[in-house]
Amino acid sequence: QVQLVESGGGSVQAGGSLRLSCAVFGDTYSIYSMGWFRQAPGKEREGVAAMYTGTCTTCYADSVKGRFTISQDNAKNRLYLQMDSLKPEDTAMYYCATGAFVATWFRWDEYNYWGQGTQVTVSS
Secondary structure, X not given: OEEEEEEOOEEEEOOOOEEEEEEEEEOHHHOOEEEEEEEOOOOOOEEEEEEOOOOOOEEEOOOOOOOEEEEEEHHXXXXXXXXXXXXXXXXXXXXXXXXXXXXXOOOHXXXXXXXXXXXXXXXX
C-alpha cells in the first residue's frame, strides 16, 4: 500500500507562485509513475503534469507549460509541483497520484493511489 499526503496549497493573487508537495509513504518500490491532477468545481479532473510514464519522461498540460514544473526528491520520497505565474483559471483542488506504470499520463484511471488533495485559489 502507498499513502500520499499533499501540502502547500493556499490562496494567492494572479501572477504569484505556490509550491505543492506530495509526501509518499509505504511500499514506494511498487510505484514508478507520478503525477499531479486538478479538479475545479463542476469540471472534470484533468492532468496537470506527470513523470515517468509511457507518454513521456516529463509531461505537462498545454495550459501550464512554461509556468509549472514537476520534480521529485527520491531521498525524501517527495513529489513537487512548482507553480509560477498563476492565473485565476488555475483555481482547483490539486491531487497527487502514483502508479506502478502509467501508459498515458493524463489518464487518471491508470493511477493506483491518490492523495486527499490540497486547494489552490488564485484571485484576480
